[in-house]
Amino acid sequence: MDNPYNKFLKQESVVQEEQSNNPYNQFLNAEDRGESSFSLSTEDPPVDYTKPYEMPDDLNPYEQFINKGEFGTGTQEDVNLSKRISNAFKLGFADTVRGVRQMSTSDKETLDKLRAEQKQLYSDFDKPGGGLVAAAYFGGAILDPAGWLIPVTKARTLYKMAKYGFVTSGIAGALGYVDEESILDTRAKQAAASAVGGSILSPAIGAGIRKIKGEKIELGLPGFKSDKDVDVTLKAAAENNLSKTQLFNEAGLNKRDVEIRNRIDVKEPETIKDLPTDKDKMMGGVRKFFKQFTDMWESKVGKPLYEKISGDKKIIPGMSGAELGTGAFTGTYAYQTAEDDATTMSKMGRMGIGFLAGAGGIKGTKKLSKTVKVKKKFGRDQEDEVVEVTESLYDLLGRYFIDNYKMPSNYKLLLAEAQGHANHVASRFANLSIKMRDNLTENESKVLFNMLEGDNIFKVDNKVLNDLSKEARDLITEIAQEYVDMGILSPATFLRNKDTYLKRTYSKYKDDPREFGEELRLRGAYQKVTKQEYEDYYKDQIAFTTTSLTEKPIFELEDVPGAKGKLKYLFEEVAGKKERLEGHRGWELLDTSKKKYDKLDPGDEVEIRWEFTKPQRVGLGEIEDVAYAIAETGRAFSSTLPQLRFYDNLSKQGYTYTKAEYANLPQELKDKVIKMPETKISGTDRLRYGSLAGKYVPEEVYKDLISATKFYNTTGKGYGKFYREANSLWKVSKTAWNPTVHTNNIVSNFVLHDLIDADFKYLPRAYKALMGYKPDESIVKNLVTGKEGQFDSRISDLVKLAERSGVFEADFVTQELRKIQELGVSMPYKFDGDAWASGSKAALNTYKDILKNNPLTKLTDWYRFEDHVFRLSVFQDRLAKGYTAAEAGLDARRSFVDYNINAPAINWMRLTMTPFLAYTYRIVPILAETAVVRPWKYFKYAALGYGLNALGDFIGGGDEKAERALMQEKEKGRFIFDFMPFRQIKLPVPKTEDKKFEGPTYVNLTRFVPGGDIFDVGGNVFPYLPAPVQPNFGLAGEVLSSMLGFDMYGQRKTRGLGINDYEDLKIKTKDLIQDLTPNIPFFPGSYSTQRIQSARTGEDPAYRAKETELAALFRALGFKVEIKSIEKLEDLKDLELKRKLNAAREQIRDLNNKLIKGLITEEKYEKELTKREDLIDNLADKYEDIFSVYKVKDYRQPLRIDEIPSEAGKKIKQQVEKLFGKN
Secondary structure (H helix, E strand, O other): OOOOOHHHOOOOOOOOOEEEOOOOHHHOOHHHOOOOEEEOOOOOOOOOOOOOOOOOHHHOOOHHHOOOOOOOOOOHHHHHHHHHHHHHHHHHHOHHHHHHHHHHOOOHHHHHHHHHHHHHHHHHHHOOOHHHHHHHHHHHHHOOOOOOOHHHHHOOOHHHHHHHHHHHHHHHHHHOOOOOOOOOOOHHHHHHHHHHHHHHHHHHHHHHHHHHHOOOOOOOEOOEOEOOEOOOOOEOOOOOOEEEEEEOOOOOOOOEEEEEEOOOEOOOOEEEOOOOOOHHHOOOHHHHHHHHHHHHHHHHHHHHHHHHHHOOOEEEOOEEHHHHHHHHHHHHHHHHOOOOOOOHHHHHHHHHHHHHHHHHHHHHHHHOEEEEEEEEOOOOOOOOEEEEEEEEHHHHHHHHHOOOOOOOOOHHHHHHHHHHHHHHHHHHHHHHHHHHHHHOOHHHHHHHHHHHHOOOOOOOOOHHHHHHHHHHHHHHHHHHHHHHHOOOOOHHHHHHHOOOOOOOOEHHHOOOOOOOOHHHOOOOEEEEEEHHHHHHHHOOOOOEOOEEEEEOOHHHHOOOOOOOOOOOEEEEEOOOOOOEOOOOOOEEEEOOOHHHHHOOOOOOEEEEEEOOOHHHHHHHOEOOOHHHHHHHHHHHHHHHHHHHHHHHHHHOOOOOEOHHHHHOOOHHHHOOEEEOOOOEOOOOOOEOOHHHOOOEEEHHHHHHHHHHHHHHHOOOOHHHHHHHHHHHHHHHHHOOOOHHHHHHHHHHHHHHHHHOOOOOOHHHHHHHHHHOOOOEEEEEEOOOOOOEEEOOOEEEHHHHHHHHOOOOOOOOOHHHHHHHHHOOOOOOOOOOOOHHHHHHHHHHHHHHHHHHOOHHHHHHHHHHHHHHHHHHHHHHHHHHOOOOHHHHHHHHHHHOOOOOOOOHHHHHHHHOOOOOHHHHHHHHHHHHHHHHHOOHHHHHHHHHHHHHHHHHHHHHOEOHHHHHHHOOHHHOOEOOOOOOOEOEEEOOOOOOOOOOOOOOEEEEOHHHOOOOOOOOOOOOOOOOOOHHHOOOOHHHHHHHHHHHOEEOOOOEEOOOOOOOHHHHHHHHHHHHHHHHOOOOOOOOOOHHHHHHHHHHOOOOOOOOOOOOHHHHHHHHOOOOEEEOOHHHHHHHHHHHHHHHHHHHHHHHHHHHHHHHOOOOOHHHHHHHHHHHHHHHHHHHHHHHHHHHHOOHHHOEOOOOHHHHHHHHHHHHHHHHHHHHOOO
């Protein structure tokens, strides 16, 4: 059919022209051009307009976008399978996102949608092609960014892949979607399963990837390092660049061949000069302006006043500082612990009575006296003497309850210096040990160990080993010289051993307890024999390479000539190449000169010693790990030397007297000093108290030193030892293993840092100094792999000075030495070429490592680290303010809870009835000092608390007056003082349209403030005792309360008891396990895990508002945020009233029983009954007033975000009009 519109078109002749179909051919080489021609024309192709147009298949431009299914068939079944696979992959990839959504919402519609998605996924698993759907889902889960593949891309060894896979997969599992219908129906189960899977799959994938890339696969397993498996952190030479060295072997055997690298690259740690020097740059602007006034108060008023009230000098007529200070504390305590509804006059009356009781009590104890018998020990040259000492009750209580009571003013400073020196010595050995451990192979470690021992005189053509040998020998010699300087070690002994001393450890004894002064004891076999026995059996014995030594029980040696039950080592000659060991001295006579020896009769005893030869030590199982040996040497030195140094410094003080000086003392002073014992260190002829032995010291110093020695030497036996260890573990489980405590600790440390007036700018510096330097992977090429990589560390001048100044605990650095020792001896381990097998092996060793150095240990390390960062910050602040290093160190420890308390009664209470007393004991004086010296600190926090709460009430809705009235009594308290804000702060949480308003949000900040609950006396087991000092008797109390069926925390009987003994035992045991389980989120059985699980299942608690999983998790981490539903508050308050009324009715029933049994008269009965009825009436009236506070009309909805500006404007206008009127 012709086109009917042709007549309107202009007819032109068109010349057809061939064109290339590729407009980019001009940019291509000739051979790459694909030539194809097509024609252009103005003529339309013939079209039949009477039929619908159908485009040919080969011309359909959308063909490529049509889903033809997984197998390209285009069938509906194939297309549906493709959609199911795509959906499964998306669900797997977004598993963590879905899990977080599940945790963060309580919206039923959202949760139902998530459940429907999971249900549909399981349904797809059962349909045709379900295997592919499952593969897609798990493939997506593996690629989840929060999953276990991250360690594969980051870690450099299989062990680290397994370790990181364990952690990150556990986290991913905990955050992933939880299906209530699966085996893994809780987050705890899902986290555990994911961790196990991740620790196997991560190294398997990593090994496979590296193998494909042709890269070397390194295991990096702790305790499994061989020369053929050098850790990537080492600057290793090529494997064929080795040389051989020979070491002595066990007696009779040929020497051992060991290979060492010809080139060992060790990068020395960088020393950072980070000591504070910016005293003049501490602050500026507004802070500097106000500080001139606060400094004036501190110096002129605050500090002088605090020193007076904390001392015992008379400051006002008839009253000393101790009396005034105690009265002020007891008066404040009486005021703070009054009933909430008490009048101000009533509170002031209580305060007055409390002040008089405190001040009068102290005055009374000074007038009362007690006579006690004291045994004075004078040592060997004089018999002990029992004398009667009369002292006031004030002094007696002071000695038992006050830290370092009446001790010399510099005593604690000297002790802190000694503890600091221990850290200093230990840190130097630790740093050297770590350097050796991280840079030497197993064989190189053995060679260096033998070089330091000096038995095998040989030279190694390796500069690094020679340099390390010199560094170690110089360090040992330097510290040993201190022993000589203090007269502990004779110059002759020092010179004889200075080139060979190294602490030796044998594998079978490495776990034995270490004793004080062990490094001063003779080594080898030593015994007492008669002169004749020495001449017959020992004198001419020569040490050969074939002279073996075997440990034997004494009873097995009765028939050995010369032994006679004295010798526990059997010397025998064994077959082999016999060579004399030059330099060995055979059996040596001890403490006997030739002249003295010649005068002895044949039956007289002499003491002799045989130093074990190297072959004998190898046979005994000597640990030839130089890093371990250096750590052990440092541990021994840092244990003994600082104590002897402390005694030496004490011996030079003016209050210490020699025997001659004592003779000239007046009798009154003689009665106040005691002679130090002259006992010797076990197994040596060295004095236990060093330079202080035989000198006279103040009685308080003597008692402290003797009790400290007894405590140090007492390891405990039987049940007592077991209980102390178990109780210590229980304390750790309640503190360091509880994430909530970590959060509380960090936040309260920030507040405490401010209360003691330390500058916050030093905190980042302290953190950086303690953390050290992270691995720098761009320093130098690794000679083995040819890749960039060098693990480095930095040594901080600040940390070194802090260690020496006693900023940290005495065992701060020795903990590091113990960790080095725990790594044990290196053992060979061969890499299996199979990636999956190697991944499984890496996982197995990861589990072993976790059991040995488990995450709980890490939590303990972090707990200590948290305090150390703040202490180091204060240390810098005090140095910048002009303190000496010793003064700054002492103040830093004091400011952040020095747990080293020298008060016998307090320490007894810590070990028994109040395990956590130390914190309160230390924090109360700091809070009191702040109140007197820097009171504006409290005003600042009061303003912040009131301001945040007012903002919360303005935005968050509800009715604060009603909410606080209906809260439980223990939730109503304020921070420390009555003028401070409530501990429950209302938060400014605006309204969201998609969520029903259940009530305003409050946060409990009690634990965020140091000593925030020191005046809490309500609702405790022991009335009128503050919460922090409530006796709970530690582990014993927890076990006893569970077995007695009484919940001390809830103060109620355990529910469900009374059916039969078997059922009761099950309930009590379950209750005990619950109490002993660390409160860690997702830890099976913990309270946090149960609460998170309840939130996930949508459980609606009876007496608190519903919460999301995320809110429950945050609570487990220490952020106690909670919605206060007015209905739930009313229900809980009603329950509180019923509990009190039931208690009153029980008292009435008891009265009735007593009357029936004739135990009381009717008159007495009527009198007591009237009291109980009046109590019930008062309770009814009080709670009626409380319930009447809430009125529906006053209950406000929270503001939306867009409403806040306008409502704020109205509020400001109202306040202005209220102050100045409408005009």
